Amino acid sequence: MTPFAYSRAATPSEATGLGRDGASFIAGGTNLLDLMKLEIITPDRLVDISRLDLAAISETPEGGLRIGAMVRNSDLAADRKVCDSYPVLAEALLAGASAQLRNKATTGGNLLQRTRCYYFYDTAMPCNKRAPGSGCQAIGGATRLHAIFGASVHCIATHPSDMAVALRALDAEVEVEAPEGAIRRLPLSQFYVLPGDTPHIETVLAPGDLITAVILPPPQGGRQTYRKVRDRASYAFALVSVAGVVALKEGRIAHASLAFGGVAPQPWRNETVESMLHDRQPSAGLFAQAADALLADARPQKDNAFKISLLRRTLIAVLNELTDADQ
Amino acid sequence: MTISVSMTVNGKTVSGDVEGRTLLVQFLREQLHLTGTHVGCDTSQCGACVVHVDGQSVKSCTILAAQANGTEVVTIEGLADGATLHPMQEAFREHHGLQCGFCTPGMLATGYDIVRRLPDADEARIRRELSGNICRCTGYHNIVKAIKAGAEKMSAA
Ligand SMILES: Cc1cc2nc3c(=O)[nH]c(=O)nc-3n(C[C@H](O)[C@H](O)[C@H](O)COP(=O)(O)OP(=O)(O)OC[C@H]3O[C@@H](n4cnc5c(N)ncnc54)[C@H](O)[C@@H]3O)c2cc1C
Numbered sequence: 001m002t003p004f005a006y007s008r009a010a011t012p013s014e015a016t017g018l019g020r021d022g023a024s025f026i027a028g029g030t031n032l033l034d035l036m037k038l039e040i041i042t043p044d045r046l047v048d049i050s051r052l053d054l055a056a057i058s059e060t061p062e063g064g065l066r067i068g069a070m071v072r073n074s075d076l077a078a079d080r081k082v083c084d085s086y087p088v089l090a091e092a093l094l095a096g097a098s099a100q101l102r103n104k105a106t107t108g109g110n111l112l113q114r115t116r117c118y119y120f121y122d123t124a125m126p127c128n129k130r131a132p133g134s135g136c137q138a139i140g141g142a143t144r145l146h147a148i149f150g151a152s153v154h155c156i157a158t159h160p161s162d163m164a165v166a167l168r169a170l171d172a173e174v175e176v177e178a179p180e181g182a183i184r185r186l187p188l189s190q191f192y193v194l195p196g197d198t199p200h201i202e203t204v205l206a207p208g209d210l211i212t213a214v215i216l217p218p219p220q221g222g223r224q225t226y227r228k229v230r231d232r233a234s235y236a237f238a239l240v241s242v243a244g245v246v247a248l249k250e251g252r253i254a255h256a257s258l259a260f261g262g263v264a265p266q267p268w269r270n271e272t273v274e275s276m277l278h279d280r281q282p283s284a285g286l287f288a289q290a291a292d293a294l295l296a297d298a299r300p301q302k303d304n305a306f307k308i309s310l311l312r313r314t315l316i317a318v319l320n321e322l323t324d325a326d327q
Numbered sequence: 328m329t330i331s332v333s334m335t336v337n338g339k340t341v342s343g344d345v346e347g348r349t350l351l352v353q354f355l356r357e358q359l360h361l362t363g364t365h366v367g368c369d370t371s372q373c374g375a376c377v378v379h380v381d382g383q384s385v386k387s388c389t390i391l392a393a394q395a396n397g398t399e400v401v402t403i404e405g406l407a408d409g410a411t412l413h414p415m416q417e418a419f420r421e422h423h424g425l426q427c428g429f430c431t432p433g434m435l436a437t438g439y440d441i442v443r444r445l446p447d448a449d450e451a452r453i454r455r456e457l458s459g460n461i462c463r464c465t466g467y468h469n470i471v472k473a474i475k476a477g478a479e480k481m482s483a484a
C-alpha cells in the first residue's frame with residue numbers, strides 16, 4: 001500500500017467536506033483495502049466513516065425500513081424485520097462473502113464494491129475502468145464472469161454485489177448526503193450508471209457524497225427468494241443470480257419483481273418481463289415466454305454464452321418455486 | 328504520518344505508533360510479537376488471520392491497526408487459560424483438527440465464534456460457517472468434528 005493520511009470522521013459533514021477535497025472513505029474496508037494493497041486505488045487521504053452514527057435499522061413512517069449505511073452485513077442479515085418481511089435481502093447477504101467479512105462489510109460499502117473482472121485487478125493489463133482510455137483487455141480475453149446485458153465496447157464488467165440485487169427487486173432507495181449538507185434520495189434504479197464510454201464512472205455520486213442510508217418501501221407481501229449460481233457452492237461470486245418477489249392472488253400473479261445479478265454492470269431488471277407475468281396464471285409456457293423476453297437482448301462474450309441458458313433455467317426455477325401451490 | 332493507537336489485546340492494554348497503512352495483523356505480529364495469528368493470502372480470502380475485534384470475528388489482514396484503535400482484540404494467544412488449553416483447542420488436538428497448523432489459529436478463532444453464535448450448529452451449518460477459512464492439509468473433516476466436539480465441551484464447561 002502506498003502511504004496515506006488517516007483520520008476518523010466525527011460527523012457526516014466532516015466526512016463529506018474531506019471527501020469533496022479528495023479524501024476516500026473507508027467503511028468496513030473489505031473491498032477498499034484489497035484494492036489499495038494491489039495499488040489499484042492509491043488515495044493519499046483516508047477518512048474512516050465506520051464510527052459515524054449511521055448503524056441503526058428503524059421503521060419509516062410509511063411502514064418501510066431505514067437501514068443506516070454503517071449497518072454491517074451480518075447485522076442486517078440477522079435483523080428480525082429483514083428476516084420476516086424482506087427475506088430475499090437476508091438470503092442475498094448470507095450468500096455473499098464469509099462470516100468474518102460480513103461482520104465488517106457495511107451496507108453503503110457493499111453497494112459500492114468494485115467489479116471482480118480479472119483485468120481490473122491486474123495493473124499490468126489495460127483496463128478502461130482502472131486506467132481510463134487504456135483499453136479493455138477483457139473483450140476477446142477471458143470473459144466467464146462478464147456481462148451479457150448493459151455492457152459497452154469499452155467495458156463488459158459485472159457488478160458483483162448480491163445485496164444490491166435483492167435491494168433492486170425490493171425497489172430500495174439510496175439516501176445520500178452531499179458536502180454542503182443537502183440530503184437527497186434516489187431509487188437504486190437511478191443510482192448506478194451504465195459503462196458507456198466512461199466505465200470508470202459507476203454511480204451518480206459526486207466527490208464527497210456520502211451514502212447515509214438505504215430505504216426499503218413497505219413490504220410487498222408474497223414470496224421471496226434469492227438464488228445464486230456459482231462455480232463453487234460457497235464463497236464465490238455469482239455467475240448468475242435471481243432475486244424474486246412474487247405475490248399470487250386467486251391463482252394469478254398479482255405482483256412480480258425480479259432482479260438479476262452476475263449478468264450486467266449493475267443489478268439488472270426488466271419491466272417488460274414483469275408486466276408479461278402480471279395478472280397471468282403461472283404456467284410453464286408463461287415462464288418460458290418470460291425467459292425469452294428477458295434474454296432477447298442478451299449479448300454474450302466469447303466465454304459466457306452459458307449464462308444465457310443458465311439464467312433462463314435459474315429464472316424459471318425461481319418462478320416455479322415462488323408460484324408452487326404446494327409450498 | 329504516524330498514528331498512536333491503543334487497544335486491549337487479550338485483556339491487556341497495549342499502545343504503539345503505527346503508519347496509516349499498518350494492518351492490524353502487522354501490528355499484532357511485528358509490534359506486539361503475537362505471532363500466533365498468521366498471514367496466508369493477505370487478500371481477505373484464507374482466514375489464517377482471523378481474530379476477534381469487539382467480540383466479532385474479522386480478518387486482521389483486512390483491517391487497519393488505526394481502525395482497531397480503541398477496540399478489544401482477542402487473538403489465538405488469548406484463548407488458552409495459562410497452560411490449560413481452551414476447550415476448542417483441546418477438541419482440535421483430540422480430533423486431529425490440524426496437520427501443518429498454519430490455518431489453525433484462524434480455524435480456532437472461527438470455531439470458537441461459530442459455537443458462541445450458534446451453540447447447536449449441526450455439521451452442515453458448521454461447514455457453511457467455515458467458508459471463509461481455507462485449509463490445505465486436513466480436508467476439513469476433522470476440523471468439523473473438532474468444532475462439534477468443542478461445542479459440546481464449551482457447553483459442558
Ligand atoms: C474474499 C471475498 C469474498 C467476497 N464475496 C462476496 C460475494 O460473494 N458477494 C458479494 O456481494 N460480495 C462479496 N464480497 C465483497 C464484500 O461484500 C464487500 O467487500 C463489502 O460489502 C464492502 O463493504 P465495506 O463496508 O467493507 O466497503 P469498503 O471496502 O469500506 O468500501 C468500498 C467502497 O465504498 C466506498 N464507501 C463505503 N461506504 C460509503 C458510504 N457510506 N458513502 C460513500 N462511499 C462509501 C468506499 O470509499 C470504497 O470506495 C467479498 C469480498 C471478499 C474480500
Ligand code: SF4
Pocket residue numbers: 115117118119120126127128129130135136137138139154155156157199
Ligand atoms: S471489462 Fe471493464 S473492468 Fe474488465 S478489463 Fe474491460 S474495462 Fe476493465
Ligand code: FES
Pocket residue numbers: 365366367368369370371372373374375376377386387388389
Ligand atoms: S491472511 Fe487474512 S484472510 Fe488470508
Ligand code: FES
Pocket residue numbers: 424425426427428429430431461462463464465
Ligand atoms: S492444517 Fe495445514 S493448512 Fe490447515
